[in-house]
Amino acid sequence: MNASLQLAPRFAEPVPLVAAGVTKRFEGIAVLDRVDLRLPAGAVLGLIGRNGAGKTTLIRILMGLTLPDAGAATVFGDPALDMSDTSKVRLAYVPQQPDALAWMRVGDMLSFIGSFYPNWDQNFVRDTLIRWDLPPGKSLAKLSTGERQRVALIRALAIRPALLVLDEPAAALDPVARRDLLREIAVRAGESGTTVLFSTHIVSDLERVASHVAFLHRGKFLLNTQMDDLKETHTRLVLPPAAAAQLTGTLPGELRRRRQHDGSLAIVLAREAGRAWPAAVALPGASLEVLDLEDLFVEMTA
DSSP states (O other): OOTTOOOOOTTOOOOSEEEEEEEEEETTEEEEEEEEEEEOTTOEEEEEOOTTSSHHHHHHHHTTSSOOSEEEEEETTEEGGGOOHHHHTTEEEEOSSOOTTTTSBHHHHHHHHHTTOTTOOHHHHHHHHHHTTOOTTSBGGGSOHHHHHHHHHHHHHHTOOSEEEEESTTTTOOHHHHHHHHHHHHHIIIIIOOEEEEEESOHHHHHHHOSEEEEEETTEEEEEEEGGGHHHHEEEEEEOHHHHTTOOSOOTTEEEEEEOTTSOEEEEEEOOTTOOOOGGGGSTTOEEEOOOHHHHHHHHHO
């Protein structure tokens, strides 16, 4: 055997969620363009993007609900379009607008769903229905949009999933319910090692619970990194007009540049951890500005 070869452990756990070269077009327009994603076990990935960025389409492809035009997705090593029962029972998914089984009463629906899952947490269901003031005897169809969203979240969390996928989970929640949800995500990830992917447009939600963040813009990832690395690896370089005039091309690590009304340049830069910023940071009048997550998102997608 070649000594340079490294064999994976025989019973290594498959990566929970993978997208490889995923492309999807609608009416000739690429909503997703060769997207790659690898979500490691125990990570909490916040997927952020403007409306129409392709977040929901990507999630539906990852869940095997939409066929990509190119590329493939896997869940626990299974093709997303042909998941095994073993993978399905470890997965919980909440879409933006959960409408399934709307004719059933809340309590009956949760009991019915729970019968399919060996790790169903009935105590969590009971306690959370009370905490969120949700009537178990009321039909789902008669609940408000926010109430239906909360019931869907209870259903997803009660199965104690190994992989939790949420599409805009806080969009219809009031501030108290949203805070409870974020706390629950943090607890599940921290104590049970649950892997989480959630899309959102609320940047503060990412900063509270995400270990990783990805910016999806016009069908491509502009950023996909660990939250802890952002301030060390990303910055905004501001060059006054005279210094900006000295630039002859794109800077190493340049992600986006914007010319301001006074002729100065604002350039978003990325670097590998431990590497130096490009020499342009030493130009006369140049300044580096720390970006919080919201500033970075606006700079890269505006």
